[in-house]
Amino acid sequence: MNEFTELFKKSKALIDNARSSMGVVVNALTVYTSYLLGKYMIEEEQQGSERAQYGARVLDSLSVYLTSEYGRGFSRSNLAGMRKFYLTYKDRESQIVQSGIGQLGTM
Numbered sequence: 001m002n003e004f005t006e007l008f009k010k011s012k013a014l015i016d017n018a019r020s021s022m023g024v025v026v027n028a029l030t031v032y033t034s035y036l037l038g039k040y041m042i043e044e045e046q047q048g049s050e051r052a053q054y055g056a057r058v059l060d061s062l063s064v065y066l067t068s069e070y071g072r073g074f075s076r077s078n079l080a081g082m083r084k085f086y087l088t089y090k091d092r093e094s095q096i097v098q099s100g101i102g103q104l105g106t107m
Contacts, residue, residue: 032096035082035089035093035096037083038082038085041083042086042090062079063078
């Protein structure tokens with residue numbers, strides 16, 4: 001038996017746990033970020049007088065800006081999905097926050 005067997009086992013368990021926790025953290029942050037981006041878009045749109053045209057401009061402008069800042073993942077259709085996600089679940093904001101924070105606590 002290798003003299004480092006216990007060290008190897010503990011090290012593997014630590015790294016496996018960290019990797020598993022990272023997935024949970026990333027998922028929670030992604031969901032909450034998408035939710036908040038949707039919220040921000042709706043809040044911005046509600047300031048506009050011509051909602052349909054203004055809403056399209058908000059999506060287009062934010063898509064161009066975020067794509068230039070961060071690259072892929074912020075297409076108009078992705079942002080429209082985030083907007084729809086917020087509209088669908090806006091009455092459950094406390095649950096979304098609680099769920100995300102709860103997941104972070106399981107690390």
